[in-house]
Amino acid sequence: MSTGPTAGTHRPADERRAQLLDAAVEVLRERGLAGLTTRAVTTRAGVPHGIFHYAFGSKAALVRALVDRELSGAAAAWGAAVESDDVPTALRQALLAQLDIVRADPERDAYLTELVRVAQDDAGTRPALWEQDRYRAEVEHRLASWSHDAGVVWVAPVAEVASLVLSATDGVVRAWVVDRDDRRAETSVDLLARAVASLARPA
Amino acid sequence: MSTGPTAGTHRPADERRAQLLDAAVEVLRERGLAGLTTRAVTTRAGVPHGIFHYAFGSKAALVRALVDRELSGAAAAWGAAVESDDVPTALRQALLAQLDIVRADPERDAYLTELVRVAQDDAGTRPALWEQDRYRAEVEHRLASWSHDAGVVWVAPVAEVASLVLSATDGVVRAWVVDRDDRRAETSVDLLARAVASLARPA
């Protein structure tokens, strides 16, 4: 697949960068962060080592570009296709959707986690925490919407409930990543949805 | 402090190992996993580099020993000093205690996380997942105890509630580690306790 019709030599630097970023993702999937060396990337991309320094000035620049590319547009799917007037049910569906995102491609989650970690150390890169804020806002909006439709009110500010939902969901997902126990994760999602839903009471 | 009364030369290998493990922890705290080199450890311990290979056969052996030593006996404090017949209050106290453990020494949590991560890659080391099971059993016991004292029953098997509590708490704690927002974390703990407590109903 690296020998497509336009895969020859003398391609513009932007395409080279994209090519190397693709290769970097593959390397991350296969060998993890420790195996992400400049040589591993260029070898994987099938280009000479020297290309690397020409395309990116340094390894840090690659990591920065990688974080930018991989982490953008990750927030969307929070309750996208959830259809229910029942708060606990809607919650359960939304939480399950979050779990399924990771279950569908656990390795992506793994290397993204590593990527964010190394990016935090590097002072040059933004930890992209604003993504987290977008998440929070999205969840908040959903919670407010559901409670409104169901004619209930939260016993605490929606923002606080949203924070809890976000954190707790993350915890459940991470637990699955560690033990890969589907039943346990689904049960936790179910109980979490019920528990959180109980924070809403008739208006 | 490395020149104590018994800090001279010709100490038994076990003491050398302990000495190097101490130094390794300090290195981890200061420079993280990336800075944990055999030389950094021996320099920190104030011993010649060659000692390392004598004491441990390899760097992997040090990491293994480090995981063993640092990760043992971490489970205890789940609801140790909790005193309340009120389920939500007891829960809140226990959850807060968990949060406080990390808040008291965030760097320990940080390097332990890194350590576990690298240990998982190394096929030779046990991920020490049985610790997680001890946690689970401990939480389960506490939940059962509290509900019994309060004269309520859980709407789901205690094991499932325990799993949720464990996962969700972990999520809240990790969120704090990322944003260091005390108010948010405490609010989440509070809400989580209330939410989970609502999974218990009068017998």
Add this chain to the structure above:
DNA sequence: GCATGACTTGGTCATCTGGCCAAGATCGAC
């Protein structure tokens, strides 16, 4: 005391890493 084995020392080695560069090849504008 003294021999044996445990411990120490400081150096060396092969390997790998990120970074760099100078010469050549190629493309595109004119």
Add this chain to the structure above:
DNA sequence: GTCGATCTTGGCCAGATGACCAAGTCATGC
């Protein structure tokens, strides 16, 4: 077609790292 800019190539470098060892030192049981 020519010429300058862009891109390619393969090799090189200094530094760091984990591993290793041979010779020396010391403690201790006999």
